[in-house]
Amino acid sequence: MRSTFDEEKFVANYRNRVTDTAYPLKDRDGTLTGQIYTPAEMIARLVGFDTTSRNSNLELMAFVKDYLDGHGVAYSLVPSEDGSKASLFATIGPRDGDGGIALSGHTDCVPVDGQAWTSDPFTVVERDGRLYGRGTCDMKGFVAISLAMVPEFLKQPLATPIHLALSYDEEVGCTGVRPMIAELGDRLPKPKIVIVGEPSDMAVANAHKTICAYVTEVTGHEAHSSQIQQGANAILAAADLIGEITRMREEAIAAGDPSGLFDPPYTTIHVGQISGGTAHNIVPLKCWFDWETRTLPGVDPDQYADRLNRYAETVVLPKLRAVAPTTAIRTELRAGVHGLAPEENSPAEALARKCSGANSTQTVAYATEGGLFQERGISTIICGPGSIDQAHQPDEFIELSQVEACVAFMHRLTETARAGI
Secondary structure, rough: OOOOOOOOHHHHHHHHHHHHOOOEEEEOOOOOOOOOOHHHHHHHHHHOOOOOOOOHHHHHHHHHHHHHHHHEEEEEEOOOOOOOOEEEEEOOOOOOOOOOOEEEEEEEEEEOOOOOOOOOOOOEEOOEEEOOOOOOOHHHHHHHHHHHHHHHHHHHHOOEEEEEEEEHHHHHHOOOOOHHHHOOOOOOOOOOEEEEOOOOOOOOOOEEEEEEEEEEEEEOOOOOOOHHHHOOOOOHHHHHHHHHHHHHHHHHHHHHHOOOOOOOOOEEEEEEEEEOOOOEEEOOEEEEEEEEEEEEEOOOOOOOHHHHHHHHHHHHHHHOOOOOOEEEEEEEEEEEEEOEOOOOOOHHHHHHHHHOOOOOOOOOOOOOOOHHHOOOOOOOOOOOOOOOOHHHOOEEEHHHHOOOOHHHHHHHHHHHHHOOO
């Protein structure tokens, strides 16, 4: 069924809003200095950059810099250690100290490898009221709408600044946003409120779980399979460890979610990958597996790795060492994302509910950079266009009606920033 969203009317109305006589950025001869993009056009521009997390995002950032330069917007870059990527923090409105509202989004996306797309993932295609392309939903849609709104933000005499906080490598553990957050209140202004625009169907979400991703590696001792008594089987030892993880998983499910806020209603523990061995007739030397925990707010995320390490040291490793002293078990934390906890009397929640018209809040099962901002002492909320059901999928899309809803949200946000908070 085709959407009733009227794209032509939306585009025309948008252009009228940002190019009327109140628009201030003109050269001496009266011509506009900044490029104007509709949200859909900006989404197409950003999706056109393949910023899969394994790649650099500098070409996308160069485009954003040129765009902001054209509108006279001040910004700072926070490069990665190797200089191959960068975050960007920009401010529209007053620039005298801390405060303001930050719109936070990541510029990286997940791979398309092995997925069955019906169109080029990095070329936006509009069909049936939807924009298809990698990142349209997660989450270049929100980033693009925020950027497309810059001329509208500039038209207003803002009493409260609006910041753009664009990061990299969110998809691999929110690693790119951390150096930028570390500079808030120092080289960069520290916002009062952060709105993370992850896809929530424009609902207001005030909590998500903490994620810890681990890799456990078992080193056994090789032997011919006809002489298994001379070997220490790394795969069987890994299976024993996974059995302990399964017991922890079952206990977490039984404990449930006392808050009643989350779906699924418990801390989740999951094994995602396993690999090991050389051949069917060799006692395996190596085996590794990836596993993760997604813990409820208030649950110690370290307890599960600590318990697995104790089990390894007291139960599994002694069996291996009885065969060979070179055997070992090692668990490493690969990535961790702080949870977002509900905040009583949250300024961010009040603002997001006002701008979205929501009468209630919800929680989300995925993780964001929101918990990192919250840990820095900034009131943080999640509210963004699109459905998480489309994220990471082949033929990822965002509904144009969701784009429209987000633009309406931004207009109400602008009115609030103009009045001051």
